[in-house]
Amino acid sequence: MSLHTLSTRQKKLAAAAVIISIIALYLVHIYDYPLMDPDEGRYSEIPREMIATGDFITPRLNGVEYFEKPILQYWLTAASMTVFGENEGAVRVVPAVTAVVNIFLTAWLAKLMFTNRTALLTAAILATATLHIAVGSINILDMMITMFMTLSLVTFYQGRRTKNRRWYLLMYAAMALGLLTKGLISIVLPLGIIFWYMLFTRQWSIIRDIIYLPGIILFFIIGVPWFYLVCQANGDFFYFFFIREHFLRFATKIEDRYQPVWFFIPMVILGMFPWLGFLPALFTKQGVIRSTESDDNKRDIIFLLTWFFVVFIFYSCSDSKLVPYILPCLSPLAILLAASIRRSVKLDRWMAHGLLVNSVGCFIFVAALIWYSTHADYLNAWEIFHKGWLIFLSLTVGLAVVICIWLKTKQIRCTISAFVVVAFLFAAGLQSIHGQVAVERTADYVATDIRRIEQPGDIVVSYGDYIQGLPFYLQKRVVVASYLGELEFGSKHPSGQGWFINDAQLMNLWNSDKRVFVVFDKSKKRAINKLFPDKIKSSSPKGGYYFIVNRD
CATH class of the missing domain: 1.20.5 (Single alpha-helices involved in coiled-coils or other helix-helix interfaces)
Structure with a gap:
């Protein structure tokens, strides 16, 4: 048997090895390290408070209304915590599982477009890409919204390929579930990709196909009820969520997340590591982009390029940029890289x-x-x-x-x-x-130290910042001193009264008959020294946070 030939049994074993390795890579480690502040603390505490209050309609963070994101991942995380306990592993189940699903969806699309071997290589490339594994390892929303975008585009492609419009039911369901995960982006980007793909390939029948009444009805059945209920319970939700968090965040620097227009170029390059060296081969004369094998193959390449560039350009034009936003670009790029490597195999030489x-x-x-x-x-x-x-x-x-x-x-x-x-x-x-980065950016250790000596009725204060993981690990609400940040909206509601204080109010609380813990990071040491001279002991606590207490 030559080195080129594998038996059917060997092919199945190789595929099984890759699949098992992917699942293990994303799931085995999820209990190994504490919550990383700020994001993991935030997206773990909200579902914890849902369980504690029994209110699964209005999201709350540290007891106040928090409307920056929709509800679906909170629900799923709360369900995971109910089954597995309120711990780090339970809150990472959702991003880890959706990461694995996103890999297999992408591999399925590669199989539909190319071959089984291309699909297997696509899965390996995407699973080991630096950005994909980093985002799939922490409890944030970007992996789930990416998975739903992938699902909507893969089912659109399958619907066009098979001419079976029932696939569009899944496309609309995916967009509705994405709407419940991170908002309107789940509609804007997939439909934008489909629109430009239609223009580039002049397939005008796409409009007729995707305007599918059962799918549209399903979209509203899935996507509308929670928005209706939360608007009924909170009169100011609509403006904050749809106007401020969508249009103003995209078009202005309101969130102070401005980056230059080229910001995502190095993020994509580094995000695809350790496969980035195969990128130049895509653009060679015999590469998969410039040398297509058939009209269908040409349309497939256009679909993948449109997917990549619509997402890339959309976020590059936004005034609000964070690294995980570009994650949806990785799926089409992984397929193109796998197809390019397979082209090198076919040509029996390394392109570029x-x-x-x-x-x-x-x-x-x-x-x-x-x-x-x-x-x-x-x-x-x-x-x-x-x-x-x-x-x-x-x-x-x-x-x-x-x-x-x-x-x-x-x-x-x-x-x-x-x-x-x-x-x-x-x-x-x-x-x-x-995991080591998480150890240096977590409230776990300071919360553990406080719990060892904490007594009923003691008050914990987060000073100069809202330390996101502190309420989760303490299993209680904390007072926030000299800071509002993302809690400013909720702090103005009745639920925030008395929980947000200034320096003078903190001093009054400190000198009261209450036992008070004040938690802060090293950047606030100078301010704390001014308020409480000689209270800070010279130490470097694990996790990056200090605390002081007004009485033993």
Whole structure:
């Protein structure tokens, strides 16, 4: 049997190995590290408060109304916490599972467009891409909305391919569920992609196909009831959610998240690591973009490029930019990369010197990580080497093995198979580093110290900031001093009265007959020293937070 040929049994074993590795990569580690502030604390506390209050209509954060995001992920996280307990692993089940689903949906689309082997390679590429694994490892909303966008576009494609309009039921359901996850973006981006794809390919019948009454009805059945109920319970929800959080956030710098228009270019490049070295091959003369094999293949490539660029341009034009926003770009890019590598296999040569370029990129990454370890604020060199040893092993020894396999066999398929193993080892190492970052940015440790000496009736104050994970780990509401931030809207409601105080009110509380804990990070040490001279002991607490107490 030649190196090119695998038996049916070997193919099934290889596919099973990749699938099991993907599931393990995203699920095994979710209990291993504490909640990372600020995002994980926020998106864990809201469902915890839903369970505590029994109110599953109005989201609340630290006891006040919080309308920045819709309800679906809160519901699912609350369900997970009910089953698995109120702990870190339970709140990460939703992003981890949706990450795995997003990978398999993307692989399914690759199978529909290309071949089974392209689908398997697509799954491996997307699963081990740095940005995908980073976002799939923390409890934020971006992975779920990405998965629903992928589902809507894959089912649209399948509906067009099979000419079976029932697939559009799933497309509309996905957009409705995305609406309940992160708002109107779940409609704007998929329909924008479909619109431009229709223009580029001149398939005007798309309009007739997707205006599908049963799908539209299903969309409203799924998407409208919660919005109706929350608007009935909260008269100011509509303006805050639809006007402020959608139009003003996109069009203005209201959230102070402005980045230059080119911000997402390096984010996509780094987000696709360790596969970025294969990107140049996409644009060669015989690459999959410039050299299509049929009219159907050309339309497929246009669909993937339209998907990528509509998302990329939309967010690049926004005045509000965060790294996870660009996550939906990774699915079409992973398919294009897999198809490009498969083209190299077919041609029996590396297009654009893909292996060489990728290897150099990996070695540069190792050098950059070593440099970063000597300059990082909260990760030292020892922690990076100790926790992330798999990264260094995979990108040095592992990569050397890959190169040796290529030099010995000259078989691109065998070489890529070996690199897939390296990529999974790299991703596993990345998980360890991710966990170490969480250890340096968590309220878990300060909350544990407070719980050891806390008594009924004691008051905990978060000073100069709202420390997101503190209420979750203390299982109670905290007073917020000299800060409003994202809680400003809720603080003006009756539910916020007495829970937001200034420095003078904090001093009165401190001097009262109540036992008071004040929690703060190192940036607030100078302000705390002015308010409470000689109260801060010289220490560097694990997790990045200090606390003082007015009486023992």
